[in-house]
Amino acid sequence: MKVLLKHFVTGKATESDMEVVATEAVELKVPEGTKDAIVLKNLYLSCDPYMRGRMTKHDTPSYVPDFTPGEVIIGYGVSKVVDSTHPDYKAGELVWGMTGWEEYSLISNPQNFFKINHPEIPLSHYTGILGMPGFTAYVGFHEIAAPKKGEYVFVSAAAGAVGQLVGQFAKLMGCYVVGSAGSDEKVELLKNKFGFDDAFNYKKESDLNQALQRFFLEGIDIYFENVGGATLEAVLQNMRLHGRIAACGMISQYNLVEPEGIRNLFQVVAKRIRMEGFLVFDHFANYYKFEEMTVQYIKEGKITYVEDIAEGLENAPSALIGLFEGRNVGKQVVVVSRE
Amino acid sequence: MKVLLKHFVTGKATESDMEVVATEAVELKVPEGTKDAIVLKNLYLSCDPYMRGRMTKHDTPSYVPDFTPGEVIIGYGVSKVVDSTHPDYKAGELVWGMTGWEEYSLISNPQNFFKINHPEIPLSHYTGILGMPGFTAYVGFHEIAAPKKGEYVFVSAAAGAVGQLVGQFAKLMGCYVVGSAGSDEKVELLKNKFGFDDAFNYKKESDLNQALQRFFLEGIDIYFENVGGATLEAVLQNMRLHGRIAACGMISQYNLVEPEGIRNLFQVVAKRIRMEGFLVFDHFANYYKFEEMTVQYIKEGKITYVEDIAEGLENAPSALIGLFEGRNVGKQVVVVSRE
Numbered sequence: 001m002k003v004l005l006k007h008f009v010t011g012k013a014t015e016s017d018m019e020v021v022a023t024e025a026v027e028l029k030v031p032e033g034t035k036d037a038i039v040l041k042n043l044y045l046s047c048d049p050y051m052r053g054r055m056t057k058h059d060t061p062s063y064v065p066d067f068t069p070g071e072v073i074i075g076y077g078v079s080k081v082v083d084s085t086h087p088d089y090k091a092g093e094l095v096w097g098m099t100g101w102e103e104y105s106l107i108s109n110p111q112n113f114f115k116i117n118h119p120e121i122p123l124s125h126y127t128g129i130l131g132m133p134g135f136t137a138y139v140g141f142h143e144i145a146a147p148k149k150g151e152y153v154f155v156s157a158a159a160g161a162v163g164q165l166v167g168q169f170a171k172l173m174g175c176y177v178v179g180s181a182g183s184d185e186k187v188e189l190l191k192n193k194f195g196f197d198d199a200f201n202y203k204k205e206s207d208l209n210q211a212l213q214r215f216f217l218e219g220i221d222i223y224f225e226n227v228g229g230a231t232l233e234a235v236l237q238n239m240r241l242h243g244r245i246a247a248c249g250m251i252s253q254y255n256l257v258e259p260e261g262i263r264n265l266f267q268v269v270a271k272r273i274r275m276e277g278f279l280v281f282d283h284f285a286n287y288y289k290f291e292e293m294t295v296q297y298i299k300e301g302k303i304t305y306v307e308d309i310a311e312g313l314e315n316a317p318s319a320l321i322g323l324f325e326g327r328n329v330g331k332q333v334v335v336v337s338r339e
Numbered sequence: 340m341k342v343l344l345k346h347f348v349t350g351k352a353t354e355s356d357m358e359v360v361a362t363e364a365v366e367l368k369v370p371e372g373t374k375d376a377i378v379l380k381n382l383y384l385s386c387d388p389y390m391r392g393r394m395t396k397h398d399t400p401s402y403v404p405d406f407t408p409g410e411v412i413i414g415y416g417v418s419k420v421v422d423s424t425h426p427d428y429k430a431g432e433l434v435w436g437m438t439g440w441e442e443y444s445l446i447s448n449p450q451n452f453f454k455i456n457h458p459e460i461p462l463s464h465y466t467g468i469l470g471m472p473g474f475t476a477y478v479g480f481h482e483i484a485a486p487k488k489g490e491y492v493f494v495s496a497a498a499g500a501v502g503q504l505v506g507q508f509a510k511l512m513g514c515y516v517v518g519s520a521g522s523d524e525k526v527e528l529l530k531n532k533f534g535f536d537d538a539f540n541y542k543k544e545s546d547l548n549q550a551l552q553r554f555f556l557e558g559i560d561i562y563f564e565n566v567g568g569a570t571l572e573a574v575l576q577n578m579r580l581h582g583r584i585a586a587c588g589m590i591s592q593y594n595l596v597e598p599e600g601i602r603n604l605f606q607v608v609a610k611r612i613r614m615e616g617f618l619v620f621d622h623f624a625n626y627y628k629f630e631e632m633t634v635q636y637i638k639e640g641k642i643t644y645v646e647d648i649a650e651g652l653e654n655a656p657s658a659l660i661g662l663f664e665g666r667n668v669g670k671q672v673v674v675v676s677r678e
Contacts, residue, residue, distance in 0.1 A: 232604070247608045260602065263601075268615075269587065270618075272617055272621065276611075276613040277609070277610065277612050
């Protein structure tokens with residue numbers, strides 16, 4: 001079984017833009033004579049917002065290549081090496097990296113695959129807290145936003161894979177942190193499970209500017225940007241002098257043909273704001289350091305983590321589309337196989 | 340004679356929002372019993388884009404206070420101290436700082452006034468290349484944009500007080516630099532006097548995105564932002580990976596009631612752009628170092644500088660409004676008195 005992109009998407013992506021098809025019996029060996037390749041058994045697949053961008057045809061190359069219509073969807077996943085002709089990998093090893101939305105994937109010249117050094121942690125965590133989203137939260141908060149103890153931090157999409165960790169890293173730093181999310185259930189989670197100082201349901205706020213004024217009487221020092229659009233505009237209005245915006249993603253804009261305009265960028269000048277985009281790919285050299293630190297936090301119970309698990313590859317399209325509708329509560333994972 | 344703001348302005352500012360009125364004979368002494376005050380004879384006044392913001396009533400305080408309707412306009416100027424009860428100033432000294440649009444100003448508790456250490460340079464230069472705009476160009480380019488030799492630099496409002504210097508600092512650093520301006524006369528100046536590698540008249544370009552593609556085949560590493568709006572949107576589309584935007588001002592937006600929206604901020608993420616606002620006030624501690632360096636450049640003929648001089652305080656309102664209509668060629672100065 002595998003999941004294909006049927007065609008390039010303009011505007012709102014739906015499940016019917018993807019197709020789940022049966023596959024022939026799969027060869028579990030690297031084809032004879034093929035060097036530097038691996039065959040992976042895919043265990044857990046990651047649904048991430050940036051994947052929407054790959055469904056659109058770009059005239060000039062984007063930061064990740066467009067998907068190819070008619071071919072399998074590509075994304076981060078946790079996999080077991082079942083065969084290898086590459087000197088760095090051997091059968092039986094667990095890895096995470098870019099794989100296919102299918103049961104088995106043949107990867108030629110594997111790059112940016114990471115060894116899973118702590119299989120005692122649930123393996124699915126390597127699609128989230130110990131994978132790309134977790135490392136994204138770490139890089140964006142600690143390296144881009146450069147927080148100081150006592151600062152005021154706002155996180156949007158705060159119950160998502162990245163947001164929930166940003167909030168917890170902020171608390172571990174001694175910051176005051178407020179999150180926004182799109183349901184009361186998520187708001188409860190933020191306040192009662194992830195330890196945010198406060199949280200609100202943005203869908204219930206008629207005026208985001210006023211909402212932020214209510215939660216940040218002194219203004220915002222650090223904004224961890226996951227959503228863009230109206231939230232970004234309201235945040236700019238509420239930033240403090242010398243505030244920092246770590247721009248991780250803008251999920252509210254990904255399904256729009258014409259993104260919304262942000263009208264108050266002059267605040268960047270008036271308040272001497274630093275707004276900086278980042279992508280985790282640029283920082284992978286530090287990944288294993290992050291893995292050790294975060295495994296330690298998990299074992300000491302200092303970090304909590306919530307996953308939203310979809311069972312079976314056939315449910316992957318719906319799980320991915322659910323991200324853009326805010327259906328997931330916590331990190332959206334698809335289980336292909338538990339071992 | 341003095342120039343007053345008649346009333347707060349919404350939308351487009353015009354000369355009739357200001358009024359030139361006669362003044363009574365002025366006392367050239369600090370009033371008896373007043374400590375820490377100076378009386379200045381104003382020589383040269385500076386017309387700067389940020390002054391438009393002070394003409395608008397702000398509900399929440401802006402980075403500079405609003406002007407007071409019915410009172411004298413305040414701005415940077417070059418002045419001679421004619422009397423002082425402040426220990427740091429004495430009669431006869433030349434200074435630059437925030438003074439009034441009038442012949443003589445009484446300043447209580449003078450702050451951020453700088454001594455003019457090089458009166459052998461034309462004094463009017465201390466409203467520009469050696470004053471706030473020059474220091475702004477230096478801070479924004481060298482400290483905020485952090486240029487490297489060989490990088491591609493774009494400067495908007497490039498023939499203005501700040502832009503002309505940014506381009507020359509960029510050339511001194513070994514960068515490739517292109518400027519935009521609003522008339523063919525200014526474009527000629529950029530190419531033939533200030534040594535820009537290339538320049539274009541933005542009013543003659545129907546598509547700014549295509550214009551930038553034409554001038555920057557490899558994309559833009561550094562954008563020195565003076566104008567905002569459609570130019571910023573086109574620049575974001577043409578930035579290179581890890582590009583930097585030093586956000587100095589957004590003059591195209593200052594006369595709009597509702598600023599234009601910037602729709603492609605996702606480029607900040609995709610290209611890992613750092614966009615950073617700055618104000619020269621935060622950096623004044625380094626001013627005298629800048630003064631020495633720039634005086635040296637001027638004496639060695641390494642920097643060229645163009646002023647647009649309006650004669651007489653009565654012409655100050657028209658000179659200020661001219662900035663927003665792009666009438667000035669070079670730094671707009673008003674001469675009140677030559678000595």
